[in-house]
Every structure is written in structure tokens, then in C-alpha cells.
Amino acid sequence: MRISLSFRLAIALFCGAPAAMAQPQLPAGPGKAVVEQSCLGCHEPIRIINAGYNRQDWQNVIHMMLNVGAPVPPDQVVVLTDYLVANFPEKPKPAPSLLGGSARVEIKEWVVPTAGSRPHDPLAYPDGSIWYTGHMANLLGRLDPRTGKITEYHPDTPSSGPHGLVADQDGNIWFTGNFAGYIGKFDPKTGKFIDYPLPDPNARQTMSSGTRTMRVAISAGSIPRRARRRSSPRRGGRIRRPTASSI
Numbered sequence: 252m253r254i255s256l257s258f259r260l261a262i263a264l265f266c267g268a269p270a271a272m273a274q275p276q277l278p279a280g281p282g283k284a285v286v287e288q289s290c291l292g293c294h295e296p297i298r299i300i301n302a303g304y305n306r307q308d309w310q311n312v313i314h315m316m317l318n319v320g321a322p323v324p325p326d327q328v329v330v331l332t333d334y335l336v337a338n339f340p341e342k343p344k345p346a347p348s349l350l351g352g353s354a355r356v357e358i359k360e361w362v363v364p365t366a367g368s369r370p371h372d373p374l375a376y377p378d379g380s381i382w383y384t385g386h387m388a389n390l391l392g393r394l395d396p397r398t399g400k401i402t403e404y405h406p407d408t409p410s411s412g413p414h415g416l417v418a419d420q421d422g423n424i425w426f427t428g429n430f431a432g433y434i435g436k437f438d439p440k441t442g443k444f445i446d447y448p449l450p451d452p453n454a455r456q457t458m459s460s461g462t463r464t465m466r467v468a469i470s471a472g473s474i475p476r477r478a479r480r481r482s483s484p485r486r487g488g489r490i491r492r493p494t495a496s497s498i
């Protein structure tokens with residue numbers, strides 16, 4: 252069906268106008284300029300306006316953003332924190348669903364060494380340790396739950412945003428370098444990292460799972476893609492981007 256240009260234009264105007272008018276604004280206040288200068292290079296205002304945290308959690312978010320390079324002048328951190336805490340407080344939690352009977356739950360927490368590292372995706376390793384990625388601090392972490400000791404390992408590629416992770420049958424940790432468009436392999440026995448650049452250097456946002464064949468879903472923006480590679484690849488191995496029918 253052919254649609255005339257003027258009709259299409261009318262649709263575009265009709266769809267676009269209310270959205271543009273509805274854009275919420277950052278409230279006035281002493282920290283507004285700091286947000287505009289330090290945060291809007293990477294985020295739309297709505298990302299901050301829709302957030303809601305208590306003071307401690309805002310401090311953690313600010314640490315994360317500083318770790319990824321938010322240009323907050325050191326003498327403005329307190330002004331920024333006060334502005335965010337005052338204007339975007341924690342939102343009420345959903346009401347619980349109460350179940351009959353008794354239940355016993357134990358939750359133990361370990362504080363990771365690097366503030367604002369945004370620990371991601373705990374992975375239970377066969378030796379009883381727990382591995383995780385520190386998305387915002389370019390690290391892999393290993394927790395020994397028996398002793399509480401946490402060790403951090405930094406990939407050679409700076410600011411690479413380690414995200415999802417899996418272990419293979421040889422004990423290597425594979426992870427997605429979410430900010431730098433690569434898949435990394437870490438050998439805990441040697442402490443060495445190897446990078447496998449993705450065919451599309453702009454590929455971002457990841458999730459991984461795997462057994463013998465490792466599959467990694469990657470999306471650039473909102474477009475999901477998949478790369479598949481055989482396990483135990485040699486250095487410099489190739490990452491294929493298969494078509495939907497070959498997955």
C-alpha cells in the first residue's frame with residue numbers, strides 16, 4: 252500500500268508532538284548544573300529522573316559513574332549527592348505477598364573491595380569459590396566464601412566493562428568486555444587475559460551461558476545479535492556471527 256508523503260508526515264507529527272511535550276525536566280537546585288555537565292554526556296535526563304535511591308545507594312551510583320569517567324569536579328560531589336538524594340529519593344518497595352507457614356532464610360553478604368565496581372553475575376566455580384565481574388571498575392573478582400577473602404584481577408584492556416561470565420571445562424573464565432567490544436578469557440592458573448575482538452567493535456550489552464559450545468548474545472543498542480564460538484579456542488580464534496537459521 253502506498254501512503255502519501257503528506258499523510259506520513261502527519262503521522263510523524265502526530266506521534267512526535269506529545270512525546271516531545273511530555274519530556275520531564277531536571278528540577279531546579281544547586282546540583283542541577285553539575286548533573287547537566289557531568290551526567291548528560293552519557294544519559295538522557297529521564298535516566299536520572301526515573302531513578303530513586305537512598306543516600307548510601309546514590310553514593311554508590313556516583314562511585315560507579317566516577318569509575319566510568321563521569322567528569323564530576325571533586326568539590327562538587329557533595330552538592331551533586333545532596334541534589335540527587337533530595338530530588339530522587341528511594342521509591343516505595345512493592346508490597347510483599349504473605350505466605351502461610353514458617354520459613355527460614357539466611358542471607359550472608361560480603362562487601363567487595365572496590366567501591367562502585369557494580370559487581371555482576373556471581374558464578375559458582377567447581378572449587379567452591381564465587382567469581383563475578385566488576386562492570387564499572389574493569390575487574391574480575393574471586394570470593395572464597397570459607398575465608399571471606401576477595402581477590403580482584405584487572406583485564407589488560409582498560410575500561411572494558413566486564414559483564415556476563417562463564418567458566419569452561421578447563422577452568423578458564425570467559426567474560427564479555429561490554430564497553431570495549433570483545434570477549435575475554437582469563438586463566439586463573441596463569442593469571443593471563445586473552446582478548447577476542449568482536450567483528451563489530453560497537454557491539455555492547457551482553458549475556459552469556461555455555462557448556463561445550465559457548466554462546467554469547469550481544470546487542471548493539473537494542474538490536475540483539477549472537478556470536479558463537481567453539482570452546483577452548485586457540486589464541487586469535489575467530490568469532491562467528493551466525494545467521495538466525497544457523498544458531
Ligand code: HEC
Nearest residue numbers: 286289290292293294298299302312316319320321322323
Ligand atoms: C561515561 C558515561 C557515563 C556518565 C558520564 C554517567 N554515566 Fe551513569 N551509567 C553509565 C553506564 C555505562 C551505566 C550502566 C548502564 C547499564 O547497565 O544499563 C550507567 C548507569 C546509571 C544509572 C543506573 C544505575 C543502576 O544500577 O542501574 C544511574 C542512576 C546513573 N547511571 C546515573 C548517572 C549520574 C547521576 C551521572 C552523573 C553524575 C552519570 N550517571 C554519568 C555511564 C555513564
